[in-house]
Amino acid sequence: MRIAIFVETYLPYLNGVVTHVKILREGLIHNGHEVLIVTADKTVKEHVLEDGVLRCPALEVKKIYGYGLSSPISLTLMKRIKEFRPDVIHIQQEFSIGLAGVRAARALHLPLIYTLHTMYDDYIYYIAPGPLTGIARRVSHNYVRFIARRADIVTSPSKKCLDYLSNAGVHRKVYVIPNSVELDDYSETATTPEQRAAIRERYHIPADAFVACFCGRIGKEKGVDNLIKLWHAQCGGDPSLYLMIIGEGPFRKELEALAQSYGLGGRIIFTGAVPHEQISPYYACCNAYATASLSEMYSISMLEAQASGLPVVQWLDPDNIDQIKVGVNGYLFETAEEFGRIIHQLADVTPEQRVELAKRVRDSVKERSSDSIANYLLDLYQQAINKHR
Template identity: 50%
Template sequence: MRIALFTETYLPYINGVVTHVKILKEGLEKLGHEVLIVTADASARRHYVKDGVLHCPGARIKRFYNYGVAPPISHRRLQLIEAFHPDIIHIHNEFGIGLSGVMAAKMLKVPLVYTLHTMYDDYLYYISPRPLLGVTKRLSHRYFKFLAKNASALTGPSKKCEEYFHEVGVYKPVTVVPNPVELDMFMPENISEADKTAFRKRYNIDDDVMIACFVGRLGREKSVDVLLEYWAKTMTPQDRIHLIVIGDGPCKEELEEQAKELGISEMVTFTGAIQHDELPPYLASCDIYITASLSDTNSISMLEGMATGLPVLQRLDPLNEDQVRNGVNGYVFNSPEEMAARLRYVKNMSPEQLAILKKSVTHSVMHSGAEDLANYMLTIYHKLYEKA
């Protein structure tokens, strides 16, 4: 099959959607299918195709981490997509490129798949002043409803996506397709002990200190502030448990200030932005992955931690409750006290108990690779292609 994947951002940028699309492309190509990535490129002065990527000129938007955003209408873009002769068009974002995919599918009479990756109600504060949030939410719901109604199939990485579509007034079936992870990159046996030792030395963390880590964009929606509040209420230096926050974002400075005000700076380290290819030894040097976020659908950063063997400690999120199973790949907490108890429980495990848990954690993501994702999607693509 010939599949065109539309995404607002793509390599060299890294975020959850980019990683998902990159792994899907690799999986589809391994299985013998042809893939065209259609993406915005703020550095491009014209539309051009290189190495299977259609670069579309766009403007750099500072509020969106300097990502490029392209206008949805372009005759030249449509010509290049038509020349690819796609059997399926699959959109992964909702802005200029996503809308461009909707229009291309309609004009070329090609089935359209729409994957919702983001719970946008949690992100509206990036684009709308507080007094206008209600109006912005209603307008955004109408727009997402328009996109979904034009799609032949809807997918998302968790049940949250179906709930979101229901909230905007769309009641089509939504197929849950779990997010992927680059298994080879994050498996513990592929990460050197020297790199792990260097990590602890870099951040001056003793060998007998357990490290809990969070990885992600430091925005309000990730609830790192909640994690810090919980930590201040229940953790002490005597616990010998350290929190590492890996990533950057608009809230980084205020989170660092919050840690100081709470008196927990000596128990918390903010690393700032880390390049994705440098992340494996960071994760492998930690002991547990922790998150208080209720905005994620199926966090790829969390899956990357699991691939290195890190059990996940996740704040209770009813629509994602099947992602973390107590004692299998981690534990769920619903209060500061429960968080602290879970952390201490893992810290006090015997080496044998911990080895069994880590093996169970890595086993839980073994079917989350590129070809697994591609096969999930191909079942959907083939059904649509046969109907077309």
């Protein structure tokens, strides 16, 4: 089968959607299928096709994490899609490139798959000031509805999307396909003791300290400010407890100032952006993953942490509860006191108990390999082809 996947950003740019598409692409290719990635790229001046990735020239949108917006109407783009001769088009995001995918599917009479990754209501503040939030939300709902109604199949990594789509006026079957992870990249043997020790040394973390981490885009929607407040209230008095914030984003300076105001500048660490191929030792040098975000749709960062053997401590999110098996690969909290109790309990486990816990956590995500998501989507691609005919 020949699959054209449309995504607004792709490697070397990194976010959860990019990671999802990278894993899907690898799984499809491993199973003998051909894949073309179509993406916007603000660094190119003309359409560039290299190693199965078609990069379309784009204008940078600095306010939205440096995304680029490409023209959805392009004769060159359409020519390249025709030359690839796809059996199906799969759009992973809804902006300029996603719209180009919708247009290509319609022009070439091809089945269209649409995957919703993002709860856009949580991101409205990036593009609209407070008084215009309601209008912007209605516009975004109308646009998502426009895309979804033109797709033969709609998927999402989380059940959380069902309420969102319903609020947007989309009432149809949605296939929930949890994200996958490259298990080998986060296995017990993927990093060395020297690599783990080097990261702790770089950030002046004692070898015997307990470290919880969060990894992701540092934006308001990720709730990292709440995580820091929880850490201050429940863990700030224990000098053996450290929190590592991995990632970059527009909210970072404010969060660093917040940590400094609590006197925790040395024990709440901001690493900045870390290339994806270098992220595994960061997880491996930690003891747990903590998050207070309510905007996730089956978080890939959490999944990578679990593949690294880290139990997840997550603020209860009823609409996205499936990723945690309490007592197996993570713990849920609803109050600051519960958060503190969980962190202190994890910090107090013996080395033997920690090894056993890590194995249990890794085992819980073994079915989330790249082949699993590829095989599931191949079935949906065939359904879309049959339905479109």
